Amino acid sequence: MKYGQNFIENQKLIEVIGEMFDSVYADQLQMQITVNSSSYAVKFYESLGFSKTSEEQETDGLKYTPMHYCPLRMDGLITG
CATH class of the missing domain: 1.20.5 (Single alpha-helices involved in coiled-coils or other helix-helix interfaces)
Structure with a gap:
């Protein structure tokens, strides 16, 4: 027993x-994660599922590409 x-x-x-x-x-x-990627790391972040939110930008002489990651986006449940 x-x-x-x-x-x-x-x-x-x-x-x-x-x-x-x-x-x-x-x-x-x-959860959503945002990063400002250097041009050298864009492909790396894309391989992790990040998407560009706009093209490369420059602020105070620093170039970066705004990116974000949203897990539900891959399932088509969240857009934007």
């Missing part, structure tokens, strides 16, 4: 951990 009770307790623990994971995962899906 002890084995059965441990199994039930483990199942409850697994369910709680699963709910916690779902909550954290949902929060992460809503």
